[in-house]
Amino acid sequence: MSGHAYEHIAAELRDAILAGGLTPGARLPRHADLARQYGVSEIVVRQAIDDLKNAGLVETRGRGGTWVRERPPVRRISSERYLADLGPQTVPQTSFTRDQGITWEQYRLDTAYRWIGADERLAGLFGVETGARVLERHFVFYAAGVPAQVSRACLLAADVERTPVADSRNEPWPGGTINQLRTLGIEVDDIRESVTTRMPTPQEAQTLRVAQGVPVFAITRLMLAAGRVVEVADPIVIPGDRAILDYSIPLRR
Template sequence: MVPPIPTCQRVIVRTTIGSVRRMIDPHGDRAVYRQLADQLRAEIAGGEYGPGSAIPSETTLMQRYGVARNTVRLAMTMLREEGLVVTYHGRGTFVRDALPIRKISSTRYKSAATAAADGSPQEPSEYRVEATHQEVPADETVADLLGLDTGTLVLERRILFFDGSMPQQLSCSYVPLDLVAGTPVADASNEPWDGGTVAALAGIGVTVTSIRERVRARMPQPEETRSLSVAVGTPMLTVTRTMFAGERPVEAAVDIVVPGDRGELDYLIDLT
């Protein structure tokens, strides 16, 4: 007697490349495209595909794992959203190169403040910038941070920082116009200031004595996605900053924005 043919047969696709054994279970609890994304992610982490190297084509991955084209595309979408790979039209998909990290440290203002106080020279800025300045009326948020009436004119400074060719940080800050009008601080061609805003204000006789920062994480806004060339799904670190000269707020940043995959927070809290 011929045994009946089962209506549903459990098939596990196994392949071996090098020393890594791969398993794709089309009937498992986890969607096949997620299994494929897991496998490729592990290969990237394990160094099988190094930074800048090409991921195999859709056709190759389909044949290797016995999956449909849409499965491969969904897996690639997951990896792109995680920032692990980038796809270039007509060229293929590649492991993303290691990105330079911009450190946001609680001590980053100290050297500028010390140099500004004793007149010592500043170290040249290591970053290239694109800067624009314009006079705008303060909205409610900016006015509240600077202690001004809404609508008071302020100088808006929008600065995009680059490390080599990679955009690293976007800063949008505001200074009371009556404080800087007609001074070098109001000239965008002077950006970036060696020593940053602390040194810039010191140059016009304004001594920053304290700084308040609030750090948050959020998803990028469309303009930030374009300006900072971030992968879809990359969270942003945002710093809302207020600088004070004595009791007077003299600068407010709303916000300093750093892609989460290119920045780290490094804060020292001294309790002595």
């Protein structure tokens, strides 16, 4: 056996999970049983299980043992998703409900609004002076009861203060931010996104129920109207094991 014993055990269990021999929801043998099976100590078995947890393949439930993680459905996030926000809104929807393939009744949005002064990063993204008054909106998006996305989406007070858009009680809003701004006479005509991957913060992992070892997509989005940035979403966070980012890049001469 080449390599460390725990690596060999982890590899065999990983192969069994990926091949379907150990199905989602199945309980792994007890540490003591695996130790006897492989002729190693329980410390070595724990190292192997830690490897699988770090890969997002298994989870430990208190003293109830170790279980193969359920595999959440993967959704494809198309670069054309914002067409759902452009309307017309004959059926209430947003880019999120379109991505998730859910009805408006299956959609839930938790919100927290507050007024802040833009820090240096946020001011730089907006192209305004540091300290400019901004409406900071924290969202948790749910699809059929499952938390699927969190975001911090900011709007300039000069655009939205003392309007229905600044009232969290009006959420969720069909057509999302694009439709909100349209009601104020602001037509979003350009969207720019920057995508990175990282490990979730403890709060993100708890809110989104991200398993240990699973990274997230962290997206910075700018919405523009006639060249002016009118919304900054920084970040939008999506679990990496639940999404494929699907981009279309048309080439024009």
